[in-house]
Amino acid sequence: MQFDTKIAVVIRTDLEAWQKLNVASFLTSGIAAAFPECIGRPYEDGSGTKYLSLIGQPILIYGADQAALTRALDRALARDVKPAVYTEDMFKTTHDAANRDAVKAVARADLNLVGLAMRAERKLIDKIVDGLKFHS
Numbered sequence: 001m002q003f004d005t006k007i008a009v010v011i012r013t014d015l016e017a018w019q020k021l022n023v024a025s026f027l028t029s030g031i032a033a034a035f036p037e038c039i040g041r042p043y044e045d046g047s048g049t050k051y052l053s054l055i056g057q058p059i060l061i062y063g064a065d066q067a068a069l070t071r072a073l074d075r076a077l078a079r080d081v082k083p084a085v086y087t088e089d090m091f092k093t094t095h096d097a098a099n100r101d102a103v104k105a106v107a108r109a110d111l112n113l114v115g116l117a118m119r120a121e122r123k124l125i126d127k128i129v130d131g132l133k134f135h136s
Contacts, residue, residue, distance in 0.1 A: 003057045006125040007031055007038070009117045010072050011135055013063040019114070020135075023086045027117035028059060030084025035119050063135035069113040075128040076118050086115040 009027050011020050032039060032055055040056030064072065076083045089102040089112060103111070118125065 004121060005038070005057070005119055006122045007055065007057060007059045007117070007119045008062060008125045008129050009059060010062045010064050010069060010115060010129065010132060012069055012114045013065060013135070015114055019091065022091075023115035024061060026086055027084045027115050028055065031055065031059075031117050031119050034082070034084075038119065060129075061135045062129055062132040064132055066113065068132060069116060070111075072116055072128055072132070073108075073111075073113065075130075076116070076120075079120070079124050079128065081118050081120045081124055081128065083116045083118040085111065085113060088112040088114050090114075 007028075009024055011023055015023070038055050038057060039053050042053045043051035045051070073083060073085070085103065087103055087106070089106070090099045091114075093099050093102055106112070118128065120128075
């Protein structure tokens with residue numbers, strides 16, 4: 001199935017494995033919150049046990065260094081694509097309000113980005129992540 005939109009997550013490659021998973025989880029929750037239409041129907045197994053809905057389209061995960069993350073953020077904003085962001089300072093916080101405070105305390109050019117997630121038209125996402133490789 002071909003989707004009109006694409007979801008891309010970009011994660012800094014030098015993070016610990018647990019940090020990468022944490023960042024991906026938080027960032028995709030931002031996509032789900034901003035685009036409820038991307039959520040599929042609930043799941044049910046053959047025994048009738050019901051499960052939660054998931055995002056109903058593929059999520060492409062790219063790896064990047066700090067410079068490439070900043071470039072992807074700049075490209076997204078230049079194309080009016082609002083991304084979800086995760087900064088290194090957020091690893092030191094313990095709740096949502098503190099996360100927002102950590103981001104607000106730093107000018108955009110000085111954000112120590114560890115991840116971005118965005119959903120937009122396929123061609124826009126392709127331009128934003130141009131040059132990045134899938135995370136390995």
